[in-house]
Amino acid sequence: MAGQxxxxxxxxxxxxxxxxxxxxxxxxxxSFGWQHPAHNLSQIKAAKYAPRFFTPAxxxxxxxxxxxxxxxxxxxxxxxxxVSEFIDFMVWSDPTLQYSFRSGLTWLDAHSRSxxxxxxxxxxxxxxxxxxxxLAYSAHYRPAEEEGRRFFRLFRDYTVMGFYTSxxxxxxxxxxxxxxxxxxxxxxxxxxxxxxxxxxxxx
Amino acid sequence: MTRKVYDVIVIGTGAGGGMAIKTLCDAGLKVxxxxxxxxxxxxxxxxxxxxxxxMKYRGFGDPRKRSLSYGYMDNEYVEGVWEHEITYTTGxxxxxxxxxxxxxxxxxxxxxxxxxxxSDIDFKAATxxxxxxxxxxxxxxxEPYYGRVERMIGVASTVQNRPSNPDGVYLPAxxxxxxxxxxxxxxxxxxxxxxxxxxxxxxxxxxxxPACHYCGNCTEGCDTGSFFSTxxxxxxxxxxxxxxxxxxxxxxxxxxxxxxxxxRGVAYIDRRTRKEVEVHGRAVVVAxxxxxxxxxxxxxxxRHWPNxxxxxxxxxxxxxxxxxxxxxxxxxxxxxxxxxSFPDNVSSSTIAWMPRWQNLTNPKEEKFIxxxxxxxxxxxxxxPWYHGDIEGFGSAFKREIKRRYPTPVSFTIQAPxxxxxxxxxxxxxxxxxxxxxxxxxxxxxxxxxxxxMWDHAKHVCAEVLKAAGGEYTGAAEQxxxxxxxxxxxxxxxxxxxxxxxxxxxxxxxxxVSNLYVCDASVFSNCTDKTTTLSIMAFTLRSCExxxxxxxxxxxxxxxx
Numbered sequence: 001m002a003g004q005x006x007x008x009x010x011x012x013x014x015x016x017x018x019x020x021x022x023x024x025x026x027x028x029x030x031s032f033g034w035q036h037p038a039h040n041l042s043q044i045k046a047a048k049y050a051p052r053f054f055t056p057a058x059x060x061x062x063x064x065x066x067x068x069x070x071x072x073x074x075x076x077x078x079x080x081x082x083v084s085e086f087i088d089f090m091v092w093s094d095p096t097l098q099y100s101f102r103s104g105l106t107w108l109d110a111h112s113r114s115x116x117x118x119x120x121x122x123x124x125x126x127x128x129x130x131x132x133x134x135l136a137y138s139a140h141y142r143p144a145e146e147e148g149r150r151f152f153r154l155f156r157d158y159t160v161m162g163f164y165t166s167x168x169x170x171x172x173x174x175x176x177x178x179x180x181x182x183x184x185x186x187x188x189x190x191x192x193x194x195x196x197x198x199x200x201x202x203x
Numbered sequence: 204m205t206r207k208v209y210d211v212i213v214i215g216t217g218a219g220g221g222m223a224i225k226t227l228c229d230a231g232l233k234v235x236x237x238x239x240x241x242x243x244x245x246x247x248x249x250x251x252x253x254x255x256x257x258m259k260y261r262g263f264g265d266p267r268k269r270s271l272s273y274g275y276m277d278n279e280y281v282e283g284v285w286e287h288e289i290t291y292t293t294g295x296x297x298x299x300x301x302x303x304x305x306x307x308x309x310x311x312x313x314x315x316x317x318x319x320x321x322s323d324i325d326f327k328a329a330t331x332x333x334x335x336x337x338x339x340x341x342x343x344x345x346e347p348y349y350g351r352v353e354r355m356i357g358v359a360s361t362v363q364n365r366p367s368n369p370d371g372v373y374l375p376a377x378x379x380x381x382x383x384x385x386x387x388x389x390x391x392x393x394x395x396x397x398x399x400x401x402x403x404x405x406x407x408x409x410x411x412x413p414a415c416h417y418c419g420n421c422t423e424g425c426d427t428g429s430f431f432s433t434x435x436x437x438x439x440x441x442x443x444x445x446x447x448x449x450x451x452x453x454x455x456x457x458x459x460x461x462x463x464x465x466x467r468g469v470a471y472i473d474r475r476t477r478k479e480v481e482v483h484g485r486a487v488v489v490a491x492x493x494x495x496x497x498x499x500x501x502x503x504x505x506r507h508w509p510n511x512x513x514x515x516x517x518x519x520x521x522x523x524x525x526x527x528x529x530x531x532x533x534x535x536x537x538x539x540x541x542x543x544s545f546p547d548n549v550s551s552s553t554i555a556w557m558p559r560w561q562n563l564t565n566p567k568e569e570k571f572i573x574x575x576x577x578x579x580x581x582x583x584x585x586x587p588w589y590h591g592d593i594e595g596f597g598s599a600f601k602r603e604i605k606r607r608y609p610t611p612v613s614f615t616i617q618a619p620x621x622x623x624x625x626x627x628x629x630x631x632x633x634x635x636x637x638x639x640x641x642x643x644x645x646x647x648x649x650x651x652x653x654x655x656m657w658d659h660a661k662h663v664c665a666e667v668l669k670a671a672g673g674e675y676t677g678a679a680e681q682x683x684x685x686x687x688x689x690x691x692x693x694x695x696x697x698x699x700x701x702x703x704x705x706x707x708x709x710x711x712x713x714x715v716s717n718l719y720v721c722d723a724s725v726f727s728n729c730t731d732k733t734t735t736l737s738i739m740a741f742t743l744r745s746c747e748x749x750x751x752x753x754x755x756x757x758x759x760x761x762x763x
Contacts, residue, residue: 070600138594177548186378187378195384
């Protein structure tokens with residue numbers, strides 16, 4: 001069994017369930033996220049997506065969280081790739097996820113209220129990010145936020161999953177697989193096997 | 204109407220069964236092959252060239268069916284070929300994760316393709332370190348069969364001059380990627396080997412099969428037949444010869460015996476009609492894979508064989524071994540940060556290997572006996588699985604995922620177990636499958652010797668990564684569960700002594716001269732090497748022995 005792609009193995013462990021149905025009715029951005037080339041996305045007007053699992057209030061948090069984790073910042077982000085729809089479908093499809101997501105969103109709102117007097121989406125962008133920073137970076141960890149950190153990691157996993165299985169995400173990585181090569185691709189730096197002289201582009 | 208009697212009934216169409224079918228049909232014998240699952244059309248069934256977003260469930264399959272799944276391979280790329288209806292059970296405390304492909308060709312459709320020869324360090328291991336027993340063969344005896352198999356299937360590698368890993372007949376090797384050159388330098392500093400793997404994947408056109416196109420999704424099945432599998436390489440010619448009748452959805456139940464206890468055929472369930480059918484032959488080859496063959500034999504009870512056919516030794520089902528798999532180290536190669544994407548996932552992870560380097564000159568040099576191998580891999584894969592090692596969110600996080608895309612590496616260990624009294628299979632006395640056949644029950648756990656290898660590998664692989672200038676980010680907390688490697692061996696082990704083994708060195712059972720076992724269940728011990736190439740080499744030899752035997756009997760009958 002040597003040769004099982006580690007990435008797929010890890011992905012499946014992380015998910016333990018299927019992801020999005022491309023023919024699934026009700027998707028707007030998610031389904032056309034792969035049906036159309038990325039450069040046409042701006043010309044397509046998204047229909048309003050009706051979430052299957054999350055309440056409208058919860059779904060507003062899901063959308064905003066996904067946007068902040070993988071933003072649209074010159075290249076398309078989670079919003080363009082319909083990641084929030086993907087997450088809604090995933091959680092709707094998998095009852096074992098539902099408690100963690102729902103209670104995590106509840107924690108986030110309660111936590112925001114106690115710190116800043118408003119639910120999380122109601123905060124200004126700087127405060128939204130401040131809340132997440134304490135959950136996402138070990139240097140900023142605060143005591144008694146373990147539940148929030150756990151939820152953020154879970155949510156980020158599904159955001160990454162949704163984004164990098166989309167056409168937009170794979171194009172951003174410039175995924176080189178599933179193409180036809182005429183010979184075994186070889187390292188192009190034969191004069192520098194340890195790659196000591198290789199410069200990072202743009203660095 | 205006279206009953207049709209085939210020359211040989213072959214159970215299974217994977218590495219062992221496929222090789223048996225080819226050998227027997229080439230010799231002009233009439234073969235009836237039984238396969239427990241459906242026929243598989245690689246061109247139609249394999250979806251390896253689809254992007255995840257081109258599949259209904261993004262490649263992962265229907266979530267409603269996932270609870271039935273045995274593991275990661277059972278996905279949307281190859282729907283309907285992994286077995287769910289036929290179950291197995293486990294003894295107390297046993298975890299056994301065991302995806303099984305019953306479709307024609309079995310696991311050869313998806314195998315990892317690593318194809319190292321065994322050597323005398325494996326066959327004579329007991330002589331070297333005093334544990335257990337040697338194989339009843341020498342490398343010299345089996346060497347010609349390895350060469351013939353390598354020519355048939357096409358193996359890419361280099362001559363490496365390591366007695367523990369004998370060299371074979373090779374196609375040009377896969378070229379090293381950037382990550383290989385960097386890790387190779389680290390391995391050199393640590394003093395461990397880093398070499399091109401032996402991989403059954405065509406780097407040039409071979410025997411009518413097209414060269415690989417390096418798309419990288421081999422594990423989902425190859426739609427051009429550019430790596431060896433029996434549906435691409437062996438079965439079409441066997442069917443064209445007119446000597447093969449392949450019966451699909453034929454779930455072998457038990458081996459039939461005559462009044463002397465010799466095999467006279469096989470009883471199977473036709474899964475479409477759910478009726479029991481008998482098929483008769485002058486000899487039977489069991490090649491259903493290690494544990495499945497054992498199930499069939501243990502379920503073959505008769506007046507002659509009250510404990511299962513060919514089990515006078517009581518060894519049938521004992522001596523179960525397996526390969527421990529696990530991610531022994533992972534990290535990043537900063538030298539490659541921000542570099543353009545490169546197709547370095549061209550064959551998943553077996554372009555390079557770190558063949559066993561432990562206990563070679565002194566069999567007791569380490570805290571453990573025997574040894575393990577490691578498969579390094581990495582690079583631009585289909586998914587940024589390394590994202591968990593990057594903190595944060597936002598543009599910096601997104602940029603870092605892209606920046607590190609060419610840099611991730613990981614090391615997969617392949618470590619053998621030693622035989623143990625408490626690792627075995629038996630028939631579950633209470634559970635039957637959907638067709639009323641008693642199911643197999645697995646009893647297995649890792650023991651100290653193997654866990655010492657796991658600890659050793661974690662240490663060495665971290666050293667190699669750091670010596671290569673890499674950033675080490677960790678190892679798996681636990682190895683994969685038993686069963687995961689699909690390399691189970693030993694439950695019909697071969698040996699010179701009929702009191703302590705099930706078959707002789709030709710895979711011919713000691714008790715029943717016209718019953719042969721042709722899969723990894725005959726292996727006398729578990730090595731650091733993968734199983735498929737050796738299954739085929741031993742099967743080729745065993746089936747030529749069977750052909751000679753049948754011809755001898757035929758001539759004798761004529762003379763009478």
